[in-house]
Amino acid sequence: MIQIVGLAHSAVREGRERIRAAARQLKLRLPGMRITVNLAPADIPKSGAALDLPIILGILTAAGGFSARCIERCLAVGELGLDGALRPVRGALSIAMHAAASPDVDWLLVPFGNLREAGAADGIRVRGARSLTDVLEVFEAAATGRTSPALLRPKELPRSGGTGAAASEGEPPDLSSVRGQSSAKRALEIAAAGGHNILFSGPPGSGKTSLARCLPGLMPPLSRREAVEVTAIHSVVAPPGRVGGLLRNRPFRSPHHSVSEAGLVGGGPGPRPGEASMAHRGVLFLDELPEFSRRALEALRQPLEDKVVKITRVNGTAVFPAAFMLAAAMNPCPCGFGGSDGECSCTPEVLARSERRLSGPLLDRIDMLADVPAVSWRALSATGGGETSAQVRARVIAARREAVGRGVVCNAELDPVQAEKACSLDHQSMALMETAVTRLGLTARGYHRTLRLARTIADLSGSGRVTVGAVAEAIRYRPPGSAERPPALARQAAGM
Ligand SMILES: Nc1ncnc2c1ncn2[C@@H]1O[C@H](COP(=O)(O)OP(=O)(O)OP(=O)(O)O)[C@@H](O)[C@H]1O
Ligand SMILES: [Mg+2]
Ligand SMILES: [Zn+2]
Missing domain, CATH: 3.40.50.300 (P-loop containing nucleotide triphosphate hydrolases)
Structure with a gap:
């Protein structure tokens, strides 16, 4: 059972269901015990589905799924589909600019749909993935020293007229x-x-x-x-x-x-x-x-x-x-x-x-x-x-x-x-x-x-x-x- 605390709005709390469904679909073993996800600081409201990816990566790391070294100094955002696909989130570019300005962050992990946008920020390494499976494959390979497909890199962002x-x-x-x-x-x-x-x-x-x-x-x-x-x-x-x-x-x-x-x-x-x-x-x-x-x-x-x-x-x-x-x-x-x-x-x-x-x-x-x-x-x-x-x-x-x-x-x-x-x-x-x-x-x-x-x-x-x-x-x-x-x-x- 997963419990999310820390002023989480409904889109964040519903992430539990997406995480559970994706884990079942991908045959990931989540710990059977009660899991408390603590969104700190507790007095700042959290909204949106962008926290799905960091939450499941946190749970899998804590459960020993892969080495914590993989997500060290990584800022990850992404909404999880029931099948484990990563869906784009709002404001990826401002998140990337924030990551660039943060001394605690070395790289940013985003859904593929946000890769070009987030890649426009200067001073931060941005990588993308289409699905949770892709992310986990890379992390597991890194842990075992196998070669694997790398995470995706942003391409130069074309200038366009509108959004x-x-x-x-x-x-x-x-x-x-x-x-x-x-x-x-x-x-x-x-x-x-x-x-x-x-x-x-x-x-x-x-x-x-x-x-x-x-x-x-x-x-x-x-x-x-x-x-x-x-x-x-x-x-x-x-x-x-x-x-x-x-x-x-x-x-x-x-x-x-x-x-x-x-x-x-x-x-x-x-x-x-x-x-x-x-x-x-x-x-x-x-x-x-x-x-x-x-x-x-x-x-x-x-x-x-x-x-x-x-x-x-x-x-x-x-x-x-x-x-x-x-x-x-x-x-x-x-x-x-x-x-x-x-x-x-x-x-x-x-x-x-x-x-x-x-x-x-x-x-x-x-x-x-x-x-x-x-x-x-x-x-x-x-x-x-x-x-x-x-x-x-x-x-x-x-x-x-x-x-x-x-x-x-x-x-x-x-x-x-x-x-x-x-x-x-x-x-x-x-x-x-x-x-x-x-x-x-x-x-x-x-x-x-x-x-x-x-x-x-x-x-x-x-x-x-x-x-x-x-x-x-x-x-x-x-x-x-x-x-x-x-x-x-x-x-x-x-x-x-
Ligand atoms: N100086 C001008 N040269 C060419 N076309 C003009 C000119 N002034 C007005 N028009 C025509 O009239 C239409 C209305 O102009 P516009 O909306 O700019 O006027 P306005 O001063 O803002 O009017 P209002 O006070 O009603 O808002 C424009 O679409 C344009 O086709
Ligand atoms: Mg007018
Ligand atoms: Zn008058």
């Missing part, structure tokens, strides 16, 4: 498919170059969603290290064994506005990573921003600040990476047409209510506001779509190289001291900034945000100095911060 359910949403559309909108495209390029969070505002059907979807294609390709990080997160969420290769594209996650707080930042039993982590190293796009619940938006503030999500439970804190760029879109007002030549039909009360819906502190973390006006017929009917994503991306990559020289990946990561150091402003630029702070009510945070933006604009133009032109353009993207008002309301107020 089924957890796929980042395919190839990004090309920028040239969006007509006109030259100033919004310019803002998009600056956002991509500096990693600045951007909010698009404009009437329905002007191309806000289409523009945002182009963003991953304007950013530099994922480095191998980044691709491993991103794939590891997606492999925790995807069905077991579905990750066929390292993700190649930067993630673009566009959760519906009805998403819960847990869906957005992670949670639930486990806990599981949320959209913010699925967007790690890519773009989190909040379309129809004012429709998101205030709770969900507030929950994003911490990851925006720290680049990680921390989920605290009684028995510990889970930390998921969440270094994403935030893009958002909204209509300037509920009727959708505020700002476009005064066609807005919203009453001041409706405007005030929609203004309250957007949390000031979240808007305070948006670096750029880009107007996306209705497209003119001329722009729409023009032949030739303008620049391609590849052309813009080349400039973005060059600009990001400058940021690397400052010790950051992109300028959005410059802290206030670094930002001031990177932008020594001349008299004229200082005067312009002063006007912005005093007359436009720019906050201290807004000031540093404008500095970083100006730095990115200068980097894109290949200029070492931050010119007055760069500062002026940066100020134009001033978003409606907490102290300032959303554009429609401000415009209407100005018109009244």
Whole structure:
């Protein structure tokens, strides 16, 4: 009889039946006595079927089935089929990364279905097997000095676009498919170059969603290290064994506005990573921003600040990476047409209510506001779509190289001291900034945000100095911060 103790969820406890059935099928002799499997530490919940393999290997070793030397310094995971087959488990890549970081582990044993995925981790020897029989054969041969088929080695992991359910949403559309909108495209390029969070505002059907979807294609390709990080997160969420290769594209996650707080930042039993982590190293796009619940938006503030999500439970804190760029879109007002030549039909009360819906502190973390006006017929009917994503991306990559020289990946990561150091402003630029702070009510945070933006604009133009032109353009993207008002309301107020 097998008893499993140590906060084991049902999938772990059901492993007893799988182990018993597999042992009978393979004619393995399990000890007849009562066996207690102790999952330590006892206060951390264990879930999933990945513990089947280590449990049966532990039992067989204890019963003298083979030398304990075989599994010394080995981390094994795998779900056992009733016939002894090894089935893939969730999150094999993050398990492999954990094994690589652990001083107690020399090698990782995984089911064949996880071999390529786990093999993508650096710094750990990974071996795979199709069945328990294969594993035992190798171990027994090692003990008796016979030669035997070795465990399987991972093949180089091909880079693929998607992973089924957890796929980042395919190839990004090309920028040239969006007509006109030259100033919004310019803002998009600056956002991509500096990693600045951007909010698009404009009437329905002007191309806000289409523009945002182009963003991953304007950013530099994922480095191998980044691709491993991103794939590891997606492999925790995807069905077991579905990750066929390292993700190649930067993630673009566009959760519906009805998403819960847990869906957005992670949670639930486990806990599981949320959209913010699925967007790690890519773009989190909040379309129809004012429709998101205030709770969900507030929950994003911490990851925006720290680049990680921390989920605290009684028995510990889970930390998921969440270094994403935030893009958002909204209509300037509920009727959708505020700002476009005064066609807005919203009453001041409706405007005030929609203004309250957007949390000031979240808007305070948006670096750029880009107007996306209705497209003119001329722009729409023009032949030739303008620049391609590849052309813009080349400039973005060059600009990001400058940021690397400052010790950051992109300028959005410059802290206030670094930002001031990177932008020594001349008299004229200082005067312009002063006007912005005093007359436009720019906050201290807004000031540093404008500095970083100006730095990115200068980097894109290949200029070492931050010119007055760069500062002026940066100020134009001033978003409606907490102290300032959303554009429609401000415009209407100005018109009244
Ligand atoms: N600038 C544009 N160039 C080419 N096609 C466009 C442009 N703007 C909009 N479209 C077309 O209109 C459709 C809707 O565009 P999109 O969803 O990007 O607009 P939107 O601004 O997000 O609108 P909404 O406010 O309703 O969400 C697109 O599928 C595209 O075919
Ligand atoms: Mg849209
Ligand atoms: Zn309106």
